[in-house]
Amino acid sequence: xxGGPGIEPADPQRHAVLTNSAxxxxxxxxxxxxxxxxxxxxxxxxxQRGLRVxxxxxxxxxxxKIRISGGGRCNFTNRAVGxxxxxxxxxxxxxxxxxxxxxxxxxxxxxxxxxxxxEKHRGQLFCDDGSGRIIDMLQAECAAGGVTPWQPCVxxxxxxxxxxxxxxxxxxxxxxxxxxxxxxxxSIPALGATDFGHRLARQFGHRVVEPRPALVPLVFDxxxxxxxxxxxxxALEVVIETGTGRRRIRFLEDLLxxxxxxxxxxxxxxxxxxxxxAAIRIDLTGGHDLAASLLAAKQAGSRRQLxxxxxxxxxxxxxxxxxxxxxxxxxxxxxQCRDRDLHALAQRLRAWTVTPSGxxxxxxxxxxxxxxxxxxxxxxxxxxxxxxxLYFIGEVVDVTGWLGGYNFQxxxxxxxxxxxxxxxxxxxGSETR
Ligand code: FDA
Numbered sequence: 010x011x012g013g014p015g016i017e018p019a020d021p022q023r024h025a026v027l028t029n030s031a032x033x034x035x036x037x038x039x040x041x042x043x044x045x046x047x048x049x050x051x052x053x054x055x056x057q058r059g060l061r062v063x064x065x066x067x068x069x070x071x072x073x074k075i076r077i078s079g080g081g082r083c084n085f086t087n088r089a090v091g092x093x094x095x096x097x098x099x100x101x102x103x104x105x106x107x108x109x110x111x112x113x114x115x116x117x118x119x120x121x122x123x124x125x126x127x128e129k130h131r132g133q134l135f136c137d138d139g140s141g142r143i144i145d146m147l148q149a150e151c152a153a154g155g156v157t158p159w160q161p162c163v164x165x166x167x168x169x170x171x172x173x174x175x176x177x178x179x180x181x182x183x184x185x186x187x188x189x190x191x192x193x194x195x196s197i198p199a200l201g202a203t204d205f206g207h208r209l210a211r212q213f214g215h216r217v218v219e220p221r222p223a224l225v226p227l228v229f230d231x232x233x234x235x236x237x238x239x240x241x242x243x244a245l246e247v248v249i250e251t252g253t254g255r256r257r258i259r260f261l262e263d264l265l266x267x268x269x270x271x272x273x274x275x276x277x278x279x280x281x282x283x284x285x286x287a288a289i290r291i292d293l294t295g296g297h298d299l300a301a302s303l304l305a306a307k308q309a310g311s312r313r314q315l316x317x318x319x320x321x322x323x324x325x326x327x328x329x330x331x332x333x334x335x336x337x338x339x340x341x342x343x344x345q346c347r348d349r350d351l352h353a354l355a356q357r358l359r360a361w362t363v364t365p366s367g368x369x370x371x372x373x374x375x376x377x378x379x380x381x382x383x384x385x386x387x388x389x390x391x392x393x394x395x396x397x398x399l400y401f402i403g404e405v406v407d408v409t410g411w412l413g414g415y416n417f418q419x420x421x422x423x424x425x426x427x428x429x430x431x432x433x434x435x436x437x438g439s440e441t442r
Pocket of ligand 1: 042043044045046047048065066067068071072073074075077078079080083084085086162163164191192193194196197200201202203204205206374375376402403404405413414415416417418420
């Protein structure tokens, strides 16, 4: 990057800190706040289009959320991405940016950097060699755009003054005609997450949809979970749903029992839609006709006990615990079980309804639902409707993706949309939608 030695991808310290510029002009075309997924790509693309860009981050290490994502391999996008994979108060808001920067665009970028990738289930795309390759790539793209990095750097005040943004930082003052807020969500404060973006939004008259932890395990009170804690570690495919009417949503995914509640992809997905006090409904048979299977085994003359028969259809520990907590005698021979009791047993497994007492919170949440209200942003550019030259991109915005690479795709797409608007100059992106 401009004036910043020691950031070549080959440098072993390359991810420790973006090396700082010795003599940086205090005037830029754009300041990007937050050097995470969205901020890095936006800064790089804007820089490559000829803008003088300053990229500021307060964290000592670069792009930690990319590094830890996808179990260290970064599930960087998904083959099939559409507005239906996102939650927002305005479900159509993400449509424009997603349509203009697609998974194929990001794959083309990976190809240029010779980064191998592979597909896991449900279209999820991961790096072959670890998420560090994505960070290297974004750094190299920033370098190609002549982006100036200030990291770590703390911003103390932001003002909009005579058509310019004036920032005070612990490295001195900066001025720019555009300010891009890419400070992410609130999850994992230990990695540098702050509410700075939400506070800045309010400062400039934006509404903020109350942020809440999402893609997060759910917990239950001790009374509800009594007897079920013994299931910790049991995993199985389920159908899970919450909400009613138009707000009803369901997923077919794996569920994991924990000591305090439920986790696994099924529960992380539903947690984004779950609201305090609401119930979740779980089909522990994963959509199979368990009653038919039990009745067929009975008619075929099975001599097995009920618990043994059930354990051939469900994980053993779940079968045992389910019968015990339901007060059902699992030692009864299947042949002696009444058909209607088998139906009732299957029905209970298909419609397990429980109400979580809460979530594991920001410490465990992968993302933040809610954020800068999309009603105050232009969907094509991510520009503020209240302050010319101000933009919000990535997770700080009220657009939350499903598990499976969607949140990074939103970061890339919103970054690209914003960079295009920045390059088009002042006042661009003020379309009416
Ligand atoms: P991001 O969080 O990446 O960057 C924000 C930046 O702003 C940070 O560098 C932060 O330090 C900086 N910042 C914050 N406050 C600041 C301030 N006051 N001043 C200066 N800088 C400030 N998604 C996905 O699609 N696939 C996946 O595999 C995963 N896996 C995953 C695992 C885990 C454990 C987590 C926590 C999250 C994921 N995600 C994910 C979600 C994904 O990481 C997330 O949605 C994107 O990183 C969001 O990109 P942003 O650039 O918006 O924020």
